[in-house]
Amino acid sequence: DGKWYENLSFRGYAQFRYTALYGDNAEGLNVPNDRSVSDTESFLIRRGRLILSGDVSDHLYIYAQSDYAGSTGTGDFALQMRDLYADIALDADKEFRFRVGQSKVPFGFVNLQSSQNRAPMERPDALNSAVEGERDIGAYFYWAPKEKRKLFSKLVKEGLKGSGDYGVFGIGAYNGQGLNRGDLNGQPHYVARFAYPVEFKSGQIMEFGLQGYTGSFVSRTSNIAGVGTPSSPEHGNKDERMALTYVLYPQPFGIEAEWAWGRGPQLSDDMTTIETASLQGGYIQANYRIKQGEASWFPFIRYNHYEGGRKFGTNSPWDNVSEVDVGLEWAPNKDIELTLMYTHTFQRTNTSAAPYDEVENADRLGLQLQWNF
Amino acid sequence: DGKWYENLSFRGYAQFRYTALYGDNAEGLNVPNDRSVSDTESFLIRRGRLILSGDVSDHLYIYAQSDYAGSTGTGDFALQMRDLYADIALDADKEFRFRVGQSKVPFGFVNLQSSQNRAPMERPDALNSAVEGERDIGAYFYWAPKEKRKLFSKLVKEGLKGSGDYGVFGIGAYNGQGLNRGDLNGQPHYVARFAYPVEFKSGQIMEFGLQGYTGSFVSRTSNIAGVGTPSSPEHGNKDERMALTYVLYPQPFGIEAEWAWGRGPQLSDDMTTIETASLQGGYIQANYRIKQGEASWFPFIRYNHYEGGRKFGTNSPWDNVSEVDVGLEWAPNKDIELTLMYTHTFQRTNTSAAPYDEVENADRLGLQLQWNF
């Protein structure tokens, strides 16, 4: 019951990005979450986030995050919500919590890790294609014992690029059609996750995770020239994945690895129907953290692989991704970060429009300035 | 001239909702303001409000409310303003005020009462169809003597579900085409309202109200299969209503009743033209307030009737509504509210698309969690 500005606070961050393409192959590239990978784009504000959050009372914590670069289906950028949720704790230590509203779907460590903290520009396709935008409208129950809550918190605060606290155990239901959207089949998706960070005597911290979700996804369809609009089951296609997570936090050497298997909506080879097809993929990332006073250097390398449907794409086309990213994040202080990332694409499907061409052996260089406040 | 955070403050609330439909009839239901009443929807954030307000100086009070769940005509939710106005007071006691900008149209107690405080999920159709979204861009003059201003304020603060202070007398002009829109005929709507709350020696408080508006409304039209696009007068159809209000505030038993009569745009029976047709309807609600320490229980029952055109609907179709709601609002403390509401529909027109079918004898159950901050 203090002053409003003591209960609530605003903070945020923004990412300004430019991507250079090398060679003719690169001009065909289309990366679902990164508009700057295009020969017609110049500068992009990839994320422009403003977060209002706070403990309103002993049992209620609220979180509301808006984004500048929301697309509402029209050409111009507009403001959109990313998160809008309440945490209702059942106990004083907040070990048992319900989270209700629009929030991150607890599937994949890399999806839960904030983009403010992630080193590579975008999340790997195999994990992110499960929940593009990472969030959905739903309700979850999270449980984590007090000491693990402290550890989750420390992993973010000390710059170790943790995921934040989504519980040691989480379970929930959500619409399943993506953030800022209603459901289309009246059947929620269900998700469960187990994540266990453990601190060794050496000071090294590892995290093990297991997660899965199941539901039915209704694909958005549109006309394909010469083929027509693909047909799709009225209540959608089966959409389910499970994934394993291993993280060694960077003190100074770190590893992040996740792999997902499942099945989901995918356009048939003749492009006439959207069917349920199997999918798999993941990533492995190695990184190294160097601290010098206020500054930090964070070189990383990541291999990213996916083969399956891109359900959130119009007509849910097949999607084959095989890329390696090599980059360096440099933060002169905690307010500013500069990232340089070179990506070699062995293969990447252009999922933006039929005939969904494969781009091979393409190279690009991304440059990003992030400011935190 | 204090600090900005002492002059201005942020607060807000959000409503998370799920509606279950019972029986085949219910699948045809379409409730204008409640997307969750649908067999293809699951979870809905019905309202996600953030309010910035404050006394900037002795004579200027500002109010700006944004909503998460704004629809900009495209599929995805985006941020939109609800209110954006200034109150310019002529005297130190603020008995005489101009309100300029986008604000609530003073027609109907139930339209002025905040959704944060209302017990039933949505407003009754007869009153709300006059000003869907409740707000419009315009200018008003409000007058209320000091002691009535205190009473209006007390009716909200003490949880008696008052309307807030829209004056004992109010008069104004507004565009008339709905919130976040410009005018379409260059002819403002005019509205006037008289509301008189009175506190009896017994402590019981009653409020009597009389209000009316007049203008011309330009309907949005679209093609009806097999009929074509309905024709409509260039400057719109006559649109005018008057309404009576009676409120007995719940100490502990309360009553809310309003009835409206008028005429407005309505699609002709053969669906070829939009004409001016008569309309009427209203609601009566009984409720009971139980306080237990921090907690409160608020059972209610409401009968809701309307027969007339739904002007804000595309093609302004006819709309027949006859429903009874029985519900319970439970607030364990002032931050969280849980509402359960069962609705039996005797009749409700599906105004979303031609042929505008009547749904009869349908049942639904709504569950809502609200958090306040």
Added chain:
Amino acid sequence: DGKWYENLSFRGYAQFRYTALYGDNAEGLNVPNDRSVSDTESFLIRRGRLILSGDVSDHLYIYAQSDYAGSTGTGDFALQMRDLYADIALDADKEFRFRVGQSKVPFGFVNLQSSQNRAPMERPDALNSAVEGERDIGAYFYWAPKEKRKLFSKLVKEGLKGSGDYGVFGIGAYNGQGLNRGDLNGQPHYVARFAYPVEFKSGQIMEFGLQGYTGSFVSRTSNIAGVGTPSSPEHGNKDERMALTYVLYPQPFGIEAEWAWGRGPQLSDDMTTIETASLQGGYIQANYRIKQGEASWFPFIRYNHYEGGRKFGTNSPWDNVSEVDVGLEWAPNKDIELTLMYTHTFQRTNTSAAPYDEVENADRLGLQLQWNF
């Protein structure tokens, strides 16, 4: 490292407007930035701004401004960003700064001057048609010596309607397709500006400016009845202007004058192609400032001329503007401003739709209430 509310602050302003048209000629008027100039409009919230800004650290200043009246291409107003940038200073006095994100393009004193401070309702066409919306996504370098920074600041704070500090020298690159949009040709626009305010012993302050930009602009095209969709070069048309600025700040008599010359995209006379054509225009404004305690009176007269293409208009039509504005801004205190402005149009092209008619000898009267917080 203080409290968030000491590092960051919110402020804003809003403009509520009504425009009356006189005579039949006026009904054909279309003013690009002013929807209220229309015989079908009534009340308009022209601007509804909320600004979050602050010095996050010694070297990082952030600025984020949202607007209520953003149009996302659909009918309803929605929230959009105007500015979202970081100033990264290289020195303690912030004489050398990089500005990255979405911010104002430093072309034209009148474009940089805030609408909160400008006396006439809208900016003159010759300068504003270079950067409608004034902002774009890009990166700039600004330099200004300490004493000039103080002077830029004083010119705003003391109500002299300065531009704010965009450096004595500025240079940068931006997308060039307008605010809240990506680039369309992968070729940034480049801009440079020199602005030199000087305070004489008499206390009079003058400012001299020179600025220019160059780039290629991709016009948006749409079908013209009976002609078809105009063709346009794939990477757009050459788009470059230079302009001169002279300002005598109003103590009490003031002058503002700018003139621009250049070439840019313009629809051909037969409306079949978009070509590069020459353009020129500017404005001269005289004003007088009267202070009476807290109140101020600010009468002004402005002549506004432009002949060239309106590149941001669909099909980049030709645009001939010749208008004189006579107005009075009255501020009873610093929170509220009332502006009355009478405009006589000698000539103005209706650039909203083919056949792009010329309106001649039309009159209008605008009334605006602004509140600041």
